[in-house]
Amino acid sequence: MSTNMKARKNRTKIQMVLTLIVVFSVIRQFFLGNYHNMFLGILTLILFMVPQFLDKKLSVTIPVGLETVILIFIFSAEILGEINAFYVKIPIWDSILHTTNGFLMAAIGFALIDLFNRSEKFSIKMSPYFVAFFAFCFSMTVGVLWEFFEFSMDQFFGLDMQKDWIVTVINSVKLNPTGANVPIHVDVQSVVINGEQWNLGGYLDIGLIDTMKDLIVNFIGAVVFSVIGILYLKNRERGKLASSLIPQVRNEDKIEAEDE
Structure with a gap:
């Protein structure tokens, strides 16, 4: 059995465990009459399916390592953070998730620009530093837009997303x-x-300090991934850690060979 197959099986086990916990949480919230939290649980189950959906529909393969991080991130944000109030119980919980978000959004931005960079349709080839810079900017833009969203929800719907x-x-x-x-x-x-x-x-x-703190840790996550991205592009296919975190252009022949 190949290393990739073992990683996929471990990912599947983790997803099954997290899914069972979420299903139990949804049922529990239903009997408690907390329909808002029940909806969050259902939303979590839907989000769990997004990575595999994108993997099938797009020409980009999401590595097992990155997909596992995404699943744990979704679970930590919705089930632990919202339903179980970890945002309130653990002061650094929000910072941990915003750092992870900066990391994940940089990965998405990296995949987008690297897809164009490796395509034969484009004659211009970008340097690893520019690709990493684009990934960093993409992550920070998403982080800023999220803070706009939190501010809007607090102002117009009376929430307290900006703690x-x-x-x-x-x-x-x-x-x-x-x-x-x-x-x-x-x-x-x-x-x-x-x-x-x-x-x-x-x-x-x-809100002000919370917003700035979120942007700072998002910055840290984006920088960390950008550095990993540069190392990956300079030594493509050599680094196991980077390869497990970098979304890659799908190569069907290669995937079939690995599965065999």
Whole structure:
């Protein structure tokens, strides 16, 4: 049995386990009467099928390693993050997922541009650095659009996707009594909301820091994948780690040979 076949079987086992957990969660949420979470569970099951759907419909093969990361990411975001409130229980959960998202979106951007780069229909061949740069820009663009989405959902539907942040210290020019363009350093202990004092231990920042933190970790994930992409293009087919994470142009003859 080839290494690729073993990896596929391991991926299938992981997907089956995650699917069973999601199905159990959907049934549980139904009996609890929490139909919103039940819908999230059903959405998760649909998203689980997307990688294989794209693999069959497009001329790009999603490697087993990358597909496994995608499945775990979806499960972690929807089932653990939303339904089981890991976003609230584990402060760094959101940062972990945004870092992974930056990594995955860079992989998608890399696959798109590499597909054109390897096509015989295009006479212009791009350097590995440009391909990696495109993947990085694609990932950051998706990250920014997602933050637009979170902001819109909070503003128009009263949600709290851009989580609040407690700031213990602020530096503000507005608080300078002289009117000079010199910031005043203020240690914040409590805030007053609608006439009621809240001892939060600091200033309640609504969304700004969370948004910047998400973009920073998205940046880190995008950079990590871009570096992997450059190494892969310079040593194509040699690096096992890179090959397991880089979407590739489908080669049906090669796939059949590996399966045999």
